[in-house]
Amino acid sequence: HPKTATPVPSFAITIREVLSVDKQVQIKQRMAKQFVAKESVKVSDGAAVKRSKSNGDMSVKKVKVEAMDPSKASSAVVKKEKKDKFELTYRSRCVCVFQELDGVDVLIFTLYVQEYGEMCAEPNRGRVYVSYLDSVAYFQPKKFRVLMHQQVILGFLDDAKMRGYHTAHIWSCPPLKGDDYIFFCKPDNQKIPKAARLRSWYSKLLQGAKKEGLVYNISNLYAEYYMKRKTALELPYFEGDYWPRLAEDLIKQVEDKTKPPTKPSQRKSSDSNAATAAAASSDYSTIPPDLSVPATTSTKHQSGKHKGEVNMDPIMQKLKAILEPQKEDFFVVDLHPRCHKCNTGVINRxxxxxxxxxxxxxxxxxxxxxxxxxxxxxxxxxxxxxxxxxxxxxxxxxxxxxxxxxxxxxxxxxxxxxxxxxxxxxxxxxxxxxxxxxxxxxxxxxxxxxxxxxxSSLLLEGEPPRPNLALEPDTDELMPCEIFDTREAFLMYCQNNHCQFDQIRRSKHSSMMVLYHLFNQGTTGFTFTCHKCSMTLTSGKRWNCSICLNFNLCEGCRAKTKHEHPLHAFQIVSIPQPKHKTSAEIDMHNMEGSSILLDTASSSRKKNAKKRPGPKKGKGKGGHAGSSKKAKMDASSQPPDDPALATPAMPFP
Structure with a gap:
């Protein structure tokens, strides 16, 4: 009977984007030097072509570099460092999935992604990177939990494809035992997948997307870059990825190997010459030639030494030994067709x-x-x-x-x-x-x-091909968020506020705390300091830069200071205090009152001592004072019978 039948349970799901801010990749020193050198070569080649065309000569000639005066070398380096600046900017997004369980919204899945749009430099332009994802096993029904995860990821890839991004990168790396990526304290019965199982999970997901026509090709980092003989500077450089962690060490190894031995005569050079040489060596243009240029023009001896190597780039050769055993963990997914001959994405054409x-x-x-x-x-x-x-x-x-x-x-x-x-x-x-x-x-x-x-699937029926600038400008409003700014920030927030997800009741409470702070920015209890005047921000607004690290300005300094990146306003909300004090606060108040009473009694005692004739100053004062102190402690250690004797005993003169 319909009245006696058990109603089918309904589980409402909410997918919400909680973060959308522009950030900048923190490029380390050696890799930044490589990128700047590559860009400077492009600029100089373009200028040479322009000059040759203006002179009527279409051939590009090598520009002779004249020697610089040593006295001007250091100043030129400083000017060049200020002028040459290589940046990789991206849009950081965070997507959260909530499910209503027992009438309460519970956070069950979080995804962090990075989008490198048209304004980003190569080699990251037009790429998206799945940075982190994490979940807790409370989704209902349980048999659809994996399907929910896959649909969220595929939905992001489909959205990125429709907005003109041509390649997606995924690093399949499970957390170590005891580590948390995003959620703090997962359930004990939730299993952490092994590396092979997680890799298979991503592979099945992408193969299904390929059958549906969502993606066009699935490859890996090793096949796309090492086997196709690309240089290390063509590898995408994502924030928090595997390659940036290795880049500095590998470049240092190559530099140490190619650095010529120091001659004894050079060691005895003067300090001024040494300073000039150091300034010249720090110039971004003085880079070993085999770091950024493939070794196709190397000598016969070098070619014989590396016989059998597919890629002659020295950094890629070192990367091969590390990357080859785990090459299947780094997915490279083509969201649009890629030309087999020129290796460029075909979008809107x-x-x-x-x-x-x-x-x-x-x-x-x-x-x-x-x-x-x-x-x-x-x-x-x-x-x-x-x-x-x-x-x-x-x-x-x-x-x-x-x-x-x-x-x-x-x-x-x-x-x-x-x-x-x-x-x-x-x-x-x-x-x-x-x-x-x-x-x-x-x-x-x-x-x-x-x-x-x-x-192209982005073109409507009968629509003419669009220009090569296929990436749509990101017109979404910036949506900063304190607790979801990075996955480390959210994890620290959960740890500091004891927001655990190991039990369903704790997950409900933690989710309610997250939702409260999500809709009430500035109530997390974090303290911030103005970068200009060093004043602690307690009221009003704070203007935060999502690209620079720990950069906040007060309202006064914001009007006076010009910053190179956009600033986001956060309303600083004072945390309301409870009306009734706790027992601990009452005890603290009583202790503060007692200390005030002690200070009052001590000051009055000193005044009376000045009026009375005291003993002459001598060596015996120390022992007398010590005994009086001991008597004072003994007298105060016993509870007095008379309330009038509750004050400390006055020492006799």
Whole structure:
């Protein structure tokens, strides 16, 4: 009966973005020097091309660098350091998932991401990075918990794709035992996935997204950068990622290896020459050539030394030894088609697809796989049948149209041969793996290829191609948040306020605290100091910079100070005090009253001592004073019977 049937429980879910601020990657010293040197080379090359065009000469000539006066070297370095500044800015976002359990919203999932938009410099431009994610196992129904996590991540990737970002990066790294990423004190029965299980979880998630057409290609950092012979400066540099942690050490190792030994005559140089040399060596342009330039122009001795290496960049070679064992943990996901020839993302423009068709019937695929093993070792690997799924932009397709079409025509002929051989295998009623292919021509057997054109999914039907500037400007309002500013800030907030998630009742209380401070910014109890006047901010507004570390200004200094980054206003709310005092506060108040009474009695005693004739000053005063002090302590240690004797005893003169 409908009245007696148990109603189906409903679990309301709220997905809320709680943080959206601009931040800056904290680039370490050696890596910053490498990036600045690369940018300076680009600027100088562009200036040389511009000068050659203005002179009517289209050839780019090498610019001769004249020696600088040693007396002006140090000042030039200081000016250059101020002028040359390399920044990687990004939009930091935090997404939280709440679920209503027993009428209370409970925080169950948190995701931190980084978005490097059009204003960011290379190599980070147009990329998104899944920084951290964490959850607690209270989602209901439990069987849909994994699905909820996946849908939140896929929703973010889909949103990033629609806004023009071309690549997503994910580092699969589970926390160590006892460590917390975001949530403080998880349930004891919640298991932490191992590295292999977490990697498999991400792989299944991305493979499903690829089948749905959300992503186009799934690779890893090792295959995309080391195997494709890219330099270390082309690796994306994300805040908190694995590569920035290693970059400084690897660059230092290469610099120490390539640094020439110091001659004895150089050690005896004067202090002025040494200072000049140090200033010149600190110049961003004086970088060992093999740190930023591939070693294709190296000597025969160096090429022989690194024989067999795919990537000749010295830093990438050192990174290979560390990265190769765990290369599957670093996912590189193409959100848009990437041209196979020029390696650029195709966004808001038409493109062409060269892909292998699935053989029909299925037995043809078994025949082709058997033919691969039957071919002799003398046959080149490029002649073996392979699967293709390549994308080409409009310009690359126009330049190689004839080659691609001839490859498609040859594949049709090769696929027809495969069908004939399959018919012979079927007629002999034999297994494709054991069939004798000696009497058949197997050199030109191939999979059938198809070359088709397509249009970016961001374009509406009939809409013309958009310009190359595909990234949409981020028009979202900045939404700073004190407790979710970083994952460390939220973790510290939970630790300081005892917001634990190890039990459902504690999770409810912690979530209520988080929601209160989320909607009442400035009530967290943190104290801030003005960066300009060093005054503690207790009222009014504080103006915070999300890019600079611990930068806050009061309202007065904000009007007088010009800052290079945007400032966000936080209302400082005084924390309300309880109306009734606790027993501990009452005891503290009584102790303060007693101390005031003691000070009053002591001052009156000193006044009376001045009026009375005292003993002459002598060496015996110390012992007398000590005994009186002891008597005072003994008298005060026993409770007096008369309330009038509750005051300390007055010492006799």
């Amino acid at each position: 038409p493109y062409w697809i060269l892909k292998t068709l699935v053989p029909s019937p299925d037995g043809i695929n078994d025949v082709i796989e058997a033919l691969k093993k039957a071919k002799s070792a003398a046959v080149k690997s490029s002649m073996l049948p392979r699967h293709y799924h390549h994308y080409y932009c409009a310009s690359c397709y126009d330049s190689s149209k004839n080659t691609l079409q001839s490859r498609v025509d040859a594949s049709i002929v090769g696929a027809k041969k495969a069908q004939d051989i399959y018919a012979a295998v079927q007629a002999a009623n034999s297994d494709p793996m054991t069939f004798n292919y000696a009497g058949h021509d197997i050199l030109d057997v191939k999979y059938e290829l198809q070359l088709t054109s397509s249009v």
